[in-house]
Amino acid sequence: MTVASTFATSRRSHLCGELREEHVGETVRLGGWVHRTRSLGSIVFLDLRDRAGLIQAACDPRFSPADVIAAADRLGAETVVEVDGVVARRPAEMVNKDMGTGTIELQVTALRIVGPAVTPAIPVARGKDEKLAAEELRLKHRILDLRRPELQANMILRHRLLQVARHAMSSHGFLEIETPILTKTTPEGARDYLVPSRVHPGEFYALPQSPQIYKQLLMVAGYDRYFQIARCFRDEDLRADRQPEFTQIDLECAFVTQEDVQAVVERVLVALWKEAGHDIAIPFQRLSWSTSMERFGIDKPDLRYGFELENWTAHVQGDAATFVHDGITVGGLLRGIRVPGGAALSRKDIDALAATAKSNGLGGLLWAKRTETGWEGQGAKAFGAGTMEKIGGVIGDLIVAGVGADSVALPAMGQVRLELTRRPEHAPATAHAFCWIVDFPLFELDAASGEHTPSHHPFTSPHPDDVHKLESVPWECRAMHYDAVYNGNELGSGSIRITDPAVQETIFRLLKVPAEEIQRRFGFLLDGLAAGAPPHGGFALGFDRIAMLLAGSTSLRDVIAFPKTTAARALFEGAPSPVSARELAALNIAVSIKEQS
């Protein structure tokens, strides 16, 4: 007799997919979904499925009553049944190596239909090469999609990762403390989702963009080390890799430097990656934001690959074309990338790189291939022999380059680099490349509005070496802000916080928040900071993204049980949706919908 299953209940003895050869001879009672049925004349095979996997249940006149066989033959896919039977070894020729239960089967003696099912709108069981239904359809019928073994594996991994994160945080002395969902604005660069108050007509709660202010106030309140698996809400134009509500592993600690916070985050990441079967080395390397931009053209570099950006401005000789000189004269720099073996790229491939450069604002992409006979390509002509000599290279090299101001040329060349890294012939040098990006600028210029906005959030401390610039040249200040980056993905951000209310007010003023609004929106924070605030800092890891990466998936929707579409719709439940006039009246709200132009 084997040990009792953790999943045994009064109605079943095991999960379908957990049975193994050691159970042969045991009488068991299972519950599950009909995955597939196969009828071979008088014998009916059912594949029964639950979260542990599949088991073949055989209904055969040798051990099953006639009414069981007849009922099995009529079962539709996804019907829920309970079956009794004996676990038996399969004959050698019937063994299925692709199934965990492939060497055994259940000899059914009784069968009860406990959950009849309408014909499923999308198939749960798929043939080997059968494609998935369109995603929109799958999101609409999410419960069926969630039954797919792939999604079940993702949700189980997500659960395990959450347990590991909780355990890691708790074992380092962090207290799990929940903060409100109905709250006041927490600016993290997005719009707030607002919730009308019924009892206070005309007033609104905001859903938290993060627990940022609360976790800082917890430090002021003496709770020293806080964490939370926090749900955050941000109303922004969605991109494929964003969700309007998402989960963070959020933490804050007092009496720390940024290195202390980073050390804690590294330990959590080690534990998470370990749970997914990967050993990673710490500490991660640190790159300043400006170095990352210079070398990779991006603040979340994928360090699994080379192809670093180089500054070739000083290589430009007199024989280079006028437009190259002109570009440099107006303050541009020549940024190039060398691709060993890249001479094999076709004209079409290079045109695609040029299109990327252009769509990212660069005037054009210069390129040259080093062949047996010398340099070839429009870049070779534009640069002239003298410049090409300085740039140098060996047979088989491709060089690509662009001239422009750093604000344009670096990000554009960064995108060209990314495209190069994605080419199938460029295998990554390592599987897991983590780094910290530190010393971000305190503010960034928002291209759309022309206004300065915080690179992180307005509670981030200016770098102590730059505080003196805060009044004179604030846009040149660096911040005590750091990001964790993995294989080109931002895993999370954090910072050391402002604890001086006067500095905090200066930041709000620089961000043009009117004085009365500072009080109305952030008075409770400023009062808190004045009440004896310890130095503190923290971090938030984007948990959905981590789960997605560790599940080997490319969509956040694959690791969230009930996700939204990129248009922020919940297709399954049908949200958002209009509400009745009566409900609106109770909230003292009148809706007038503006014509969309």
Ligand code: ASP
């Ligand atoms: N609240 C920040 C965010 O959501 C993280 C932090 O600074 O701790 O990005």
